[in-house]
Amino acid sequence: MVDILPENTPxxxxxxxxxxxxxxxxxxxxxxxxxxxxxxxxxRSIGEVTDIVEKEMYTFADRNDESMTLRxxxxxxxxxxxxxxxxxxxxxxxxxxxxMFRYExxxxxxxxxxxxxxxxxxxxxxxxxxAELIALCRQLWCRLGVDDALQLEINTIGSAADRARxxxxxxxxxxxxxxxxxxxxxxxxxxxxxxxxxxxxxxxQSVLDEAPLLQDYVDADAQxxxxxxxxxxxxxxxxxxxxxxxxRGLDYYNKTVFEWTTGHLxxxxxxxxGGRYDTLVETFGGKATPAAGxxxxxxxxxxxxxxxxITVSTPADLYVITAGETAFRHSLPRLDAxxxxxxxxxxxxxxxxxxxxxxFKRADKSGAAWALVYGDAEVAAQQVTLKPLRADAEQxxxxxxxxxxxxxxxxxxxxxx
Ligand code: ATP
Ligand code: MG
Numbered sequence: 562m563v564d565i566l567p568e569n570t571p572x573x574x575x576x577x578x579x580x581x582x583x584x585x586x587x588x589x590x591x592x593x594x595x596x597x598x599x600x601x602x603x604x605r606s607i608g609e610v611t612d613i614v615e616k617e618m619y620t621f622a623d624r625n626d627e628s629m630t631l632r633x634x635x636x637x638x639x640x641x642x643x644x645x646x647x648x649x650x651x652x653x654x655x656x657x658x659x660x661m662f663r664y665e666x667x668x669x670x671x672x673x674x675x676x677x678x679x680x681x682x683x684x685x686x687x688x689x690x691x692a693e694l695i696a697l698c699r700q701l702w703c704r705l706g707v708d709d710a711l712q713l714e715i716n717t718i719g720s721a722a723d724r725a726r727x728x729x730x731x732x733x734x735x736x737x738x739x740x741x742x743x744x745x746x747x748x749x750x751x752x753x754x755x756x757x758x759x760x761x762x763x764x765x766q767s768v769l770d771e772a773p774l775l776q777d778y779v780d781a782d783a784q785x786x787x788x789x790x791x792x793x794x795x796x797x798x799x800x801x802x803x804x805x806x807x808x809r810g811l812d813y814y815n816k817t818v819f820e821w822t823t824g825h826l827x828x829x830x831x832x833x834x835g836g837r838y839d840t841l842v843e844t845f846g847g848k849a850t851p852a853a854g855x856x857x858x859x860x861x862x863x864x865x866x867x868x869x870x871i872t873v874s875t876p877a878d879l880y881v882i883t884a885g886e887t888a889f890r891h892s893l894p895r896l897d898a899x900x901x902x903x904x905x906x907x908x909x910x911x912x913x914x915x916x917x918x919x920x921f922k923r924a925d926k927s928g929a930a931w932a933l934v935y936g937d938a939e940v941a942a943q944q945v946t947l948k949p950l951r952a953d954a955e956q957x958x959x960x961x962x963x964x965x966x967x968x969x970x971x972x973x974x975x976x977x978x
Contacts (some may be wrong), residue, residue: 562672562673562674563672563674563675563860569863571873571874571875572863572866572867572871572872572873573859573863574873575705575873576705576859576862576863576866577658579701579704579705580658580678580701582704583697583700583701583704584656584680584697586700587654587693587697587700588654589654589655589656589680589682589697590654590655590656591655591656591657591658592639592642592655592656592657593657593659594632594635594638594639594642594657594659595632595638596631596632596659596660596662597629597630597631597632598629598630598632598637598638598641599627599628599629599630600618600620600628600629600630601628602630602637602638602641603618603630603632603633603634603637605844605845606636606637606640606811606812606813606841606844606845607633607634607637607811607812607813608753608811608812608813610752610753611753611756611810611811611812612756612810613633613634613663613810613811616664617633617663617664617665618630618631618633618662618663618664619631619633619662619663619664631662632661632662633661633662633663634661634677634679634811634856635657635659635661635677635679635681635856636679636681636811636813636838636841636854636856639655639657639679639681639854640681640838640841640842640845640847640852641845643655643681643683643842643847643850644842644845644846644847648683649683649684649842649847649848649850650683650684651683651684651685651850652682652683652684652685652690653682653683653684654680654681654682654683655680655681655682655683656678656679656680656681657678657679658676658677658678658679658859659676659677660674660675660676661674661675661676661677662674663675668828668829669826669827669829669864670826670827670828670829670858670860670861670864671829672860675858675859675860676858676859676860677856677857677858677859678856678857678859679854679855679856679857680694680697680835680854680855680856681852681853681854682694682852682853682854683842683850683851683852684850684851684852685851685853686839686851687786687789688786688787688789688790688793688817689793690851690853691786691790691793691817691819691837691853692790692793692794692797694835694853694854694855695713695715695794695797695799695819696797696799698821698833698855698857699797699799701857702821705862705866705871706866706869706871707823707862707865707866707869707871710823710824710825710865710868710869711821711822711823711832711833711865712800712801712802712821712822712823713794713799713800713801713802713819713820713821714801714802714803714804714807714819714820714821714822715790715791715794715801715802715803715804715807715817715818715819715820716775716803716804716805716806716807716808716817716818716819717776717779717783717784717786717787717816717817717818718755718775718779718808718809718814718815718816718818718836719775719778719779719780719783719815719816720780720783720815720816721815721840722780723775723778723779723780723783724755724775724778726778727755727773727775727777727778728754728755730773730778731754731755731757731758731772731773732750732754734771734772734773735750735754735757735768735772736750738768741764741765741768742757742764742765742768743760743762743764743765745760745762746760746762746765755775755808756808756810757769758775758806758807758808759806759807759808759810761828769806774805775805775808776805783815783816786816786817787816787817790817791803801819807819807820809834809836813838813840813841813844814836814837814838815836815837815838815839815840816836816837816839817836817837817853818834818835818836818837819834819835819836819855820833820834820835821833821834823861823865825865825868825869826861826864826865826868829861831858831861832857832858832861832862832865833855833856833857833858833862834855834856835853835854835855835856836853836854836855837851837852837853838852838853838854839851839852874928875907876907876927876928876929876930876951877907877908877909877927877928877929877930878906878907878908878929878930878931878971878972878975879906879907879908879909879929879930879931879932879933880908880909880910880911880923880924880927880929880931880932880933880950881896881908881909881910881911881932881933881934881935882911882917882920882921882924882932882933882934882935883911883920883934883935884917884935884936884937884940885914885937887937887940888935888936888937888939888940889914889935891935891940892910892935895945895961895964896908896910899964899965899968902965903968903972905972906968906972907929908933909927909929911923911924917936924950925950928951929950929951930949930950930951930952930971930975931947931948931949931950931952931971932947932948932950933945933946933947934946934947934948939958943960943961944958944959944960944961945958945959945961945964946958947959947967
């Protein structure tokens with residue numbers, strides 16, 4: 562489990578703010594979901610023989626001996642909530658953000674507790690919905706300055722029936738070449754053969770070169786929707802690569818699947834993954850409702866921002882220095898009024914006393930733009946001294962009443978900059 566430290570939270574907050582802005586601009590509403598759900602919920606939706614359910618879940622028996630699981634992803638819980646609260650009206654656009662848990666080998670971009678932003682849209686079966694989701698992603702990438710570093714990979718995996726037919730053909734083909742497969746893929750040949758397609762093992766990949774293609778098993782309806790989606794992406798000027806081996810690791814997907822990948826993060830290259838899951842609502846006992854969604858791995862997105870040297874710093878505006886007890890007391894109502902009048906102004910007051918010299922040292926270190934100084938002389942004369950800490954400006958001493966005008970001017974300038 563990983564702590565997100567104060568030096569990194571500004572980056573997280575700017576990412577979250579941008580996401581919230583983009584999501585509301587498309588009419589998506591937030592839904593807040595529990596972190597623990599019954600184990601069966603995940604097994605049933607994600608699939609018994611997926612990596613997640615087989616070996617990655619944090620599962621425990623609660624005091625009543627019911628099997629519970631820390632959510633490894635958000636779609637299952639979201640669909641449960643949609644069914645439970647009759648939210649599957651058309652269209653229903655939802656998002657959620659929060660921690661997910663998977664028992665994995667921790668490494669860069671892979672943690673046991675990590676965070677996802679999930680976006681789910683219910684009720685629309687046509688590829689205009691898929692296009693909207695992908696366009697929304699791109700808007701977010703642009704706002705964060707990472708759009709040049711992310712590529713869209715996309716595929717259609719057809720219906721469950723299409724995949725069942727393809728699965729047979731693939732198993733026939735691979736069974737004859739079983740000894741050329743890596744150990745993991747040999748095991749998957751029995752359990753989840755489609756996952757072999759995205760094996761990272763180069764030998765396995767070369768065996769796959771001649772393998773039957775999923776494309777050839779996808780029915781005309783799914784293919785037509787896919788072509789329509791690609792046409793919309795063209796209209797949106799979103800570059801994409803059709804990756805015929807992209808299948809995604811969760812059982813509930815059908816038709817469109819996509820991933821946004823980057824070359825900047827090494828092996829953990831997928832920042833966002835999603836697709837259509839038209840049968841999941843029904844699986845959970847709801848009325849048949851088409852749906853599509855995606856999840857962004859927020860750690861990987863912040864790592865990408867860092868790799869691109871995108872920095873966010875939020876230094877204070879004012880650092881307040883006071884000469885002693887009397888000056889401190891004198892400053893209190895003045896700062897209180899200032900905070901009330903300018904909620905956007907960041908004021909750090911020096912606490913714990915100390916010499917002017919040591920207070921100025923702290924002021925410098927804080928990164929604040931100006932020091933606000935109440936010395937004995939200032940207090941006696943109802944004045945305040947303003948010393949620039951970063952700005953190229955003159956130090957000045959002004960009357961208390963003039964502080965308001967100074968702050969207003971400072972904020973106007975800061976907003977203009
Ligand atoms: P991977 O192939 O990297 O294991 P996945 O297919 O398991 O990814 P999804 O279940 O589709 O991933 O989750 C969506 C996104 O969540 C991923 O693309 C990734 O950015 C992020 N993610 C998944 N697992 C982790 C993890 N253990 N640590 C950090 N981020 C993760
Ligand atoms: Mg995984």
